[in-house]
Amino acid sequence: MFCPRCGQKLEAAPPTVCGACGYALFVNPRPTGSLIVHESGRFLALKRAAEPQAGLWETPGGFCDGWEDPAAAAVREGREELGVEVTLGDFVGMYVGSYDYQGERLPVLDCFFLATLDGADVTLDPSESSDMAWFDLDKPPSLAFETMDAAVRDAARRLGV
Structure with missing residues (x-):
């Protein structure tokens, strides 16, 4: 690893400080905005079309853009992945996890919100998802992450399921 400010070789992996210029380098989690779209004790899951974890079920969501609030990212991701508007509900929680990307294991801070569909038919983005299904909140399949x-x-506990 090299210092992103001066290019000097770093003596240790982050967190570390560059010995040449004093730049402090950290590995911070990347925030996400994710949805648990629910209705009548069930939630909507999408089958991943791309790696990592292609073919496994997931909830809609994705990475926040720079300076984007996780709630705004969750609504945007719902629109992009489901092709419909969602109504954002209560915040469920934040969870630290990992995501494999470009040969690296990245730390993530996944922020989940309850949501409902605004009545329109879901139109999946085929680059993101190959299928969708509703599952009981109290009997979910194993999910991608x-x-x-x-x-x-x-969410099941919060909704009393």
Whole structure:
């Protein structure tokens, strides 16, 4: 690893300080905005079309853009992945997890919100999802990421399911 400010080789992996210029380098989690779209004790899951974890079920969501609030990212991701507007509900929680990207394991801070569909038909983005299904909140399938498993369990408790 090299210092992003001066290019000097770093003596240790982050967190560390560059010996040449004093720049402090950290590995901070990347925030996400995610949805648990629910209705009548069920939640909407999407089958991932792309790696990592292609073919596994997930909840809609994705990474926040720079300076984007996780709630705004969750609504944007719902629109992009489901092709409909969602009504954002209560905040479920934040969960620290990991995401494999470009040969790195990145720390993530997944922020989950309850949501409902605004009545329109869902139109999946085929680059994101190959299928969708409704599952009982109290009997979810294994999801693509551990943070999703934890958030669905917490959402079920919050909703009294």
